[in-house]
Amino acid sequence: MDWEEIYRKGEVFWNKGAPSPPMKQYLERHPVRGRALVPGCGHGHEVVLAVAHGLDAIGLDIAPTGIAEARALYPQLAERFVTGDLFNPPEEMRGAFDIVLEHTCMSGLHPSLRADYRRGIDLTLRRGGLLVGVWFINPDLDPGDEGPPFPFSVPDLTALFADGYEIVEDYVPDATFDTRAGRERVRVLRRLG
Numbered sequence: 001m002d003w004e005e006i007y008r009k010g011e012v013f014w015n016k017g018a019p020s021p022p023m024k025q026y027l028e029r030h031p032v033r034g035r036a037l038v039p040g041c042g043h044g045h046e047v048v049l050a051v052a053h054g055l056d057a058i059g060l061d062i063a064p065t066g067i068a069e070a071r072a073l074y075p076q077l078a079e080r081f082v083t084g085d086l087f088n089p090p091e092e093m094r095g096a097f098d099i100v101l102e103h104t105c106m107s108g109l110h111p112s113l114r115a116d117y118r119r120g121i122d123l124t125l126r127r128g129g130l131l132v133g134v135w136f137i138n139p140d141l142d143p144g145d146e147g148p149p150f151p152f153s154v155p156d157l158t159a160l161f162a163d164g165y166e167i168v169e170d171y172v173p174d175a176t177f178d179t180r181a182g183r184e185r186v187r188v189l190r191r192l193g
């Protein structure tokens with residue numbers, strides 16, 4: 001995927017223009033503190049949400065235009081949006097985060113890149129830290145659809161973090177964007193020490 005090209009063309013079909021309702025609900029119910037990373041942050045709505053809930057949050061995205069647009073949308077948080085590759089994160093991000101907030105980064109990646117995603121989480125999240133995920137569950141593509149989002153099931157999620165993480169929370173959220181009802185799963189994983 002050429003993410004930069006997609007942003008340049010303005011074809012950001014996934015962008016809802018507002019923070020994820022399940023992520024919002026999770027943060028309202030769980031007082032969390034510390035440094036947070038939002039990988040593949042796009043326009044940064046979840047970064048804004050995280051900061052509003054007291055987290056010292058950074059959004060990372062591989063597409064410079066996506067980051068420029070996030071900065072333009074949220075100029076007061078501009079320094080929190082960083083261009084970079086989760087698969088090869090900047091040195092200062094390695095082991096630096098207490099929490100990673102996942103929202104439609106993983107489901108945008110071709111399945112062949114899932115091991116790189118997992119490695120990117122391992123490189124940035126400290127041991128004992130939390131991976132708070134609103135995972136987009138999409139086991140089958142519609143006819144003619146090639147993705148993204150790519151096929152991803154709950155067993156795929158379980159397999160991706162089968163070692164080195166424990167599940168601390170797992171549920172189908174009742175707060176969702178209309179078009180995603182029943183297709184999201186909140187699963188929170190703790191990285192083992």
Ligand SMILES: C[S@@+](CC[C@H](N)C(=O)[O-])C[C@H]1O[C@@H](n2cnc3c(N)ncnc32)[C@H](O)[C@@H]1O
Nearest residue numbers: 003040041042061062063085086087103104108
């Ligand atoms: C489907 S979009 C989701 C954007 C945002 N999370 C949202 O919910 O609106 C996936 C995002 O992941 C970013 N991305 C893809 N590969 C990446 C990588 N290796 N490192 C950082 N960001 C990446 C893309 O540029 C894109 O912004």
